[in-house]
Amino acid sequence: MTRDGETGRHGLPLVLVVEDEEALVQLLRYNLEKAGFAVCEARDGDEALVLATERKPDLVLLDWMLPGTSGIEVCRQLRRLADQRTVPIVMLTARGEEADRIRGLDMGVDDYVAKPFSMSELVARVRAVLRRARPQLVAELLQHGGLVMDLATHRVSRDGRDVHLGPTEYRLLRHLMQNPGRIYSREQLLDAVWGHDVTVELRTVDVHVRRLRKAINGPGERDLVRTVRSAGYGLDERS
Ligand code: CA
Numbered sequence: 013m014t015r016d017g018e019t020g021r022h023g024l025p026l027v028l029v030v031e032d033e034e035a036l037v038q039l040l041r042y043n044l045e046k047a048g049f050a051v052c053e054a055r056d057g058d059e060a061l062v063l064a065t066e067r068k069p070d071l072v073l074l075d076w077m078l079p080g081t082s083g084i085e086v087c088r089q090l091r092r093l094a095d096q097r098t099v100p101i102v103m104l105t106a107r108g109e110e111a112d113r114i115r116g117l118d119m120g121v122d123d124y125v126a127k128p129f130s131m132s133e134l135v136a137r138v139r140a141v142l143r144r145a146r147p148q149l150v151a152e153l154l155q156h157g158g159l160v161m162d163l164a165t166h167r168v169s170r171d172g173r174d175v176h177l178g179p180t181e182y183r184l185l186r187h188l189m190q191n192p193g194r195i196y197s198r199e200q201l202l203d204a205v206w207g208h209d210v211t212v213e214l215r216t217v218d219v220h221v222r223r224l225r226k227a228i229n230g231p232g233e234r235d236l237v238r239t240v241r242s243a244g245y246g247l248d249e250r251s
Contacts, residue, residue, distance in 0.1 A: 024050040025142060025149045028069035030060040030086065031104065032079055040073065043131040044138070057081030061089055064096050067203075070149055071142055074121075076105040076112075084112075087119045100145040102138060104129075154189040156247055157236050159228065161189055170228055170236075180205065181224045188237070188247045195238070195246040221245055 027049045031037050041051045052067055054060035056079050064072065072090065076083040083103060090096045103116055106127045113124060122141045125134050143150045154161040158171040166182065168175040177185065183205045188196075196204070198217040206212050225237050238246045 024048060025070040025146070026050045026052060026067060027138065028052050028054065028060065028063055028067065028072045030054045030057070030072065030078065030083070031075040032056060032077075033075075039131065040134070043135055047135045047139070049138070055079075057083070057086040057089075060086050061093070064090060064099070065093060068095060069099060070146055071100045071102065071138060073102050073104065073138065076103055084116060084119060087116070087121060091120050098145070100141045102141055148190045148192070154186065156189050156192050157234075159185075159189065159236060161186060168228075170230070170233075173230065175228050177227050178223065180220050181227060184220055184224055185228070188245070192247050193249050195240050195244050197244040201245065217245075 025048075027044050029037055029040050029044070029051055031040065031053075032055050037053055037055075041053065044051050052063055052069065054063050058081060060072070060074070063069075074083045074086060078086070081089075083105075087101055087103070090099065090101065100122045101120065102123045102125060103121045104125055104127060105112065105116075116124065122145065123137055125137055139150055148154065152163055154163065159168065159175075160170075161168045163186070168177055168182070168185065184201065187201070187204050198214045201217050202212055202214065206216075221237060221239075225235060228237075229235050234248070236248050238248050240246065
């Protein structure tokens with residue numbers, strides 16, 4: 013079962029929190045969102061595996077002690093899913109024993125945070141793991157083909173010229189620049205940029221891609237957005 017009421021991603025890195033303690037989940041959600049992440053939640057291992065497949069999180073925060081399937085078993089199964097094989101996993105554990113840590117490392121856990129932990133420590137560890145595994149997602153400056161996006165000031169330029177974007181075009185471009193070389197279907201862009209449960213028509217994506225092109229491509233300049241017929245959109249890979 014997936015859980016409704018998730019905040020939309022809006023191009024933010026998505027963390028899947030797998031934990032059965034409601035109070036801790038709320039605390040994690042609050043602090044991760046405050047730190048600029050989008051969050052989705054699972055209360056047990058089965059729900060986690062379903063959500064991981066559906067939402068393709070950028071990082072999984074996984075509790076060791078879960079009802080039913082244990083955290084370490086969830087980890088093992090995640091590593092078997094083709095599109096989750098490389099997703100960074102941070103394990104929450106009350107068990108600091110050496111044997112458990114080694115078992116976890118064998119399963120491809122990227123880092124451990126031992127309970128009890130401070131929220132600032134946890135956010136710092138999540139950020140550090142993401143920086144290692146997916147540097148584009150936590151970079152302050154994104155660059156591609158003469159385009160520069162400053163994530164702190166929201167300024168965008170192309171070859172030194174200021175580019176003015178509406179909020180949707182900004183999020184769309186940020187998502188594409190965070191994943192250069194990838195082609196996204198219109199459904200995937202809707203999910204990542206507009207949010208999971210927003211009802212927007214697919215052709216809305218086309219409208220905003222057109223606006224984005226108009227804003228970033230000056231007269232006579234190379235089109236930096238790629239359209240792949242019947243597949244979707246991405247950034248031009250020559251850069
Ligand atoms: Ca637990």
